[in-house]
Amino acid sequence: MEDRPLAEDELVAQARQGDTRAFGALVEEHQTLAFRTAYLFTGSAADAEDAVQEAFVKAYRALGRFRRGAPFRPWLFAIVANEARNRRRSAGRRERLALRAAEDPLSGGAVPSPEAAIVDAERREELLAAVESLREEDRLAIGCRYFLGLTEEETASTLGWRRGTVKSRTSRALERLRERLEVSP
Amino acid sequence: MTELERALVLLGEELAFPPAPDVSVRVLARVAEPPPRRRRRALVLVVAALAVAIGAAFAVPQARTAILDFFGLRGATVQRVETLPVVPPRTAQALDLGRELEPEELEGALVPSALGPPDAAYVSQEPYGRRVTLVYRPGDGIPESIFTGVGVLVTEFVGEADDAFVDKLADASTSVERVQVGPYDGLWLEGGPHVVMVESRAGSYEDRGRLAGNTLLLERGDVLVRIEGDLSRERAIEIAESLE
Numbered sequence: 001m002e003d004r005p006l007a008e009d010e011l012v013a014q015a016r017q018g019d020t021r022a023f024g025a026l027v028e029e030h031q032t033l034a035f036r037t038a039y040l041f042t043g044s045a046a047d048a049e050d051a052v053q054e055a056f057v058k059a060y061r062a063l064g065r066f067r068r069g070a071p072f073r074p075w076l077f078a079i080v081a082n083e084a085r086n087r088r089r090s091a092g093r094r095e096r097l098a099l100r101a102a103e104d105p106l107s108g109g110a111v112p113s114p115e116a117a118i119v120d121a122e123r124r125e126e127l128l129a130a131v132e133s134l135r136e137e138d139r140l141a142i143g144c145r146y147f148l149g150l151t152e153e154e155t156a157s158t159l160g161w162r163r164g165t166v167k168s169r170t171s172r173a174l175e176r177l178r179e180r181l182e183v184s185p
Numbered sequence: 186m187t188e189l190e191r192a193l194v195l196l197g198e199e200l201a202f203p204p205a206p207d208v209s210v211r212v213l214a215r216v217a218e219p220p221p222r223r224r225r226r227a228l229v230l231v232v233a234a235l236a237v238a239i240g241a242a243f244a245v246p247q248a249r250t251a252i253l254d255f256f257g258l259r260g261a262t263v264q265r266v267e268t269l270p271v272v273p274p275r276t277a278q279a280l281d282l283g284r285e286l287e288p289e290e291l292e293g294a295l296v297p298s299a300l301g302p303p304d305a306a307y308v309s310q311e312p313y314g315r316r317v318t319l320v321y322r323p324g325d326g327i328p329e330s331i332f333t334g335v336g337v338l339v340t341e342f343v344g345e346a347d348d349a350f351v352d353k354l355a356d357a358s359t360s361v362e363r364v365q366v367g368p369y370d371g372l373w374l375e376g377g378p379h380v381v382m383v384e385s386r387a388g389s390y391e392d393r394g395r396l397a398g399n400t401l402l403l404e405r406g407d408v409l410v411r412i413e414g415d416l417s418r419e420r421a422i423e424i425a426e427s428l429e
Contacts, residue, residue: 014407020216020217023212023213023216024209024212024213027208027209027212027213028207028209031205031207031208032205035202035205035206036202036205039202039203045203048203049208052208053212054209054217056212056216057210057212058217059368060212060216061216062365062368065365065367075366075367075368078367078368078369078406079368080402081406081408082368082369082370084299085406085407095202097201097202098200098201099196099200099201100198100199100200100201101201114370123192124192124195124196124199127192127193128196128200131193131196134250146190146193146194146197147193147196147197147200148197148415149194149197155308159406159407160405160406160407160408161293161406162293162295162429164292164293165292165293168292168293168342169395174187174189174190177189178189181189
């Protein structure tokens with residue numbers, strides 16, 4: 001069971017009893033990734049924020065139906081995704097994902113030489129453009145699995161697919177991505 | 186992990202996601218309040234309004250959307266009408282479910298483990314997307330439905346269109362209730378028969394109306410699931426929760 005903190009089951013149990021502080025700890029634990037997941041759907045920070053807030057409130061009210069001992073995140077993210085989808089409809093165009101500007105601080109790691117950084121940036125732009133050009137289903141599979149680092153189980157729950165479907169759709173999406181990268185020089 | 190997969194993981198680390206806002210204070214403030222009352226008043230108003238406006242609303246998609254938000258899931262809407270349209274009785278053979286699927290073709294479809302593998306499965310390509318239907322024979326505590334002639338029908342609509350694509354018309358003898366199935370939103374229709382209509386992408390209604398019995402509508406990811414049969418609410422939810 002990955003490295004899920006032992007305390008999570010307890011926090012959930014306490015939150016079920018109406019302990020809002022315990023629930024607050026769960027919110028803090030999951031809200032960043034929840035927001036990014038919602039953003040993957042909405043492409044709008046305001047809609048994603050709204051979806052995440054609403055999802056946490058709904059999750060709290062539905063805690064009584066949460067299966068004891070089950071991992072919390074897949075369950076939560078199914079609710080987040082549902083809220084995000086509902087908001088996507090009303091909003092205008094989805095903003096595309098973008099790379100961080102070069103001067104933005106990186107999340108650790110060695111600083112590449114300037115030439116290498118430019119080459120890398122070009123390749124990444126190309127890869128990102130290829131991902132963005134995929135159909136929605138493929139883009140979401142890639143986004144959940146690789147950009148957000150969700151497990152297969154979490155991805156299945158978030159997208160409302162079976163695990164086998166996550167596997168097959170992800171490998172199909174990778175295949176399409178490969179084709180596109182080969183076509184563009 | 187392949188090279189491409191590694192490149193995607195690295196790319197993910199370089200993405201400029203907007204900064205995640207801290208919603209904890211607002212969430213906690215909201216959960217500290219008692220949950221809002223069900224929208225009974227609103228529902229009553231809508232029922233009244235719909236009974237009058239139904240004709241006009243049908244013709245004006247925007248009006249329809251606005252009014253039906255109260256009953257709607259993303260892919261389905263339930264409308265109250267004073268009298269149900271007359272539809273010819275259908276038998277199981279005439280349910281028009283599409284092409285029969287081989288068991289191995291069921292990969293990717295949601296199957297309720299509470300019922301096990303279906304006795305038969307069908308797929309049809311509709312203007313709004315793909316429709317997969319699982320058919321369960323009566324037996325094992327499942328009576329034959331007088332509306333479908335079978336035990337349980339599980340229908341999965343995989344929509345490609347953005348608009349609502351299943352409409353149900355219910356008269357006063359049917360109760361409509363919001364239910365929660367695990368993390369998903371659902372609607373439970375019980376009591377009198379209602380009419381299932383399928384909307385084409387063009388916005389007109391295909392002549393596919395038929396009478397239906399107790400039904401659970403469930404929005405699950407991008408799939409709209411309809412579970413129909415002579416079932417109790419609890420049993421229907423149990424079946425819905427076992428979908429995987």
